[in-house]
Amino acid sequence: MDLVRHLRYFVAVAEELHFGNAAIRLGMAQPPLSQRIKRLEEELGVRLFDRSARQVRLTEAGRLLLGEAREIVARVERLHELARGGAGTVLRVGVPPDLGAAVIAALIAGFREDHPEVRLAPAETWTADQVTALAEGAIDVGIVRHPVTAPGLHLGQVLARRHGVLLAEDDPLADAAEVHLADLAGRELLMPPREGEPGLHAEVLAECRRHGYVPPQVHEGAGLGLVLAGAAVAFGPRQEQPGLAWRPLLGSPITGRVSTAWRTGTAEVAAFAELAVRILKERAGMVDEGAGGPAGTARRVSRRPGVLA
Template sequence: MDLVRHLRYFVVVAEELHFGNAAIRLGMAQPPLSQRIKRLETELGTRLFDRSARQVRLTEAGRLLLGEAREIVARVDRLKELARTGEGTVLKVGVPPDLAAAVIAELVAAFREDNPEVRLAPVELWTAEQVAALADGTIDAGLVRHPITAAGLGFGPALVQVPGVLLAEQDPLARFREVHLADLAGRDLLMPPEDGLLAETLAECRRRGFVPAQLHHGVGLGLVLAGAAVSFGAPAQVPGLAWRPLLGSPLAWRVSTAWRAETPMIAQFAAAAVRTLKGRAGMSDEGSAPARRVSGRPGFLS
């Protein structure tokens, strides 16, 4: 058992005194969180919480452990920070797995311009995974999709991407300059496994007459190239693939930086991310004119 990780979970539950809220804060489902707390109780040989249908309370043993657990977690974080300092300062940041390589390279370069002594270390994680990684200190900051229901996080400015539809070149809809969401009715849809964004996108699709026959999760476009599904994203210069804007720009995907504790270094990363995503990925400030369309790898950021 990873004792430090389980102590982190314990601290969050002790602070929330509500397993559902703690699970949201940690970016995980409630049943696995309850199981890990029970495993910690089994390992320690004592109950840490009194649970009832109405409330969760710390036991006396739980109250005694809380201060020690916070100190242990803080010391482990400090040891990690010291180890990083010994090797040169490293800033670990989460990025979506479908973030284009060119965008990552430009983001790293933009950050290094102002922080030549710091090494930016991107880690590919979906938003829910980033929320959990921020909670346990695995990463220092991230690039996340909204909406997010997680307490204890700070966010940078929200940027918006207006996606179009990706189709096979032989698809009859590729003959048109623009496509209405309702025109996609009955087709399969390929989407990244992002719970908040996925639910929001599907709700807007249903509202405008598109209910996918089947939903596929992933970032590879093999199904789209084969004409077996459509996807949403930025223009893509891929042989056999066509991109068309959606009539009325019905979809608007929001992204921002996120962190548990803001530091000057994280603030500089957030600023570099905004510059890069606006300049290289065609995103715009929330509430401003729609993002310009850019070419590159399909997906969330291209």
């Protein structure tokens, strides 16, 4: 068994918490993906997922394995990168799994154009895992969601984007000009994993309750398969996709906020932080909200030009 490949499959399913969405992300059919996860469970002698007709959840063994699996996959990819490209400078970057392929591609292309001597190595991972990876030195800089608790880390300029509601195109609310949160009563909600985005979960669900919407069930994952199937709704920016409808929320009660984060400032980190602000504004429709720094304090700037401390 190719253990690294199977761990890569495991990480995709663990981040999506949906076998169909993970299969799409990996570019493969769902049945062989399910078979390979089963083979990995047999090899390790543990059950990694609790599966039901409506939801997939990590078991305790799965949660313990996830961090190690990500690290193993990242290290193997790093070895391949070094073998292909020599010992040049690599900037390891964490990005949210649902940031969008076009935005990630623009970050890579923009950084390559400005700094051809440095190769950007993005890894898709949620905020909580990025904070851990930054603290451990496994990545150099990340794009994290707010609110975020990050003692000892520096936070870049905070950008914001108002979110609407994503619905199946045949949902009756798709005919409305705008939707009040209370109108979503009875509909289940799809959100990124609570363990990966604890601050986002708490903030969004509190705002939903404040406006009269208490989802009967909260699903976790990055793909929109449940929304397209009419089994759940989700919050996010406007997007066009067959079978999907986006409607603004009355009063814009839900806002997505992100910033870069790093532990040690270098010229490469500073360059990425500056580029990320530009790309997120141009490609993701985000706008300035303010500037941050080490969590709870002002941003510190090194005396070396262009280097964030």
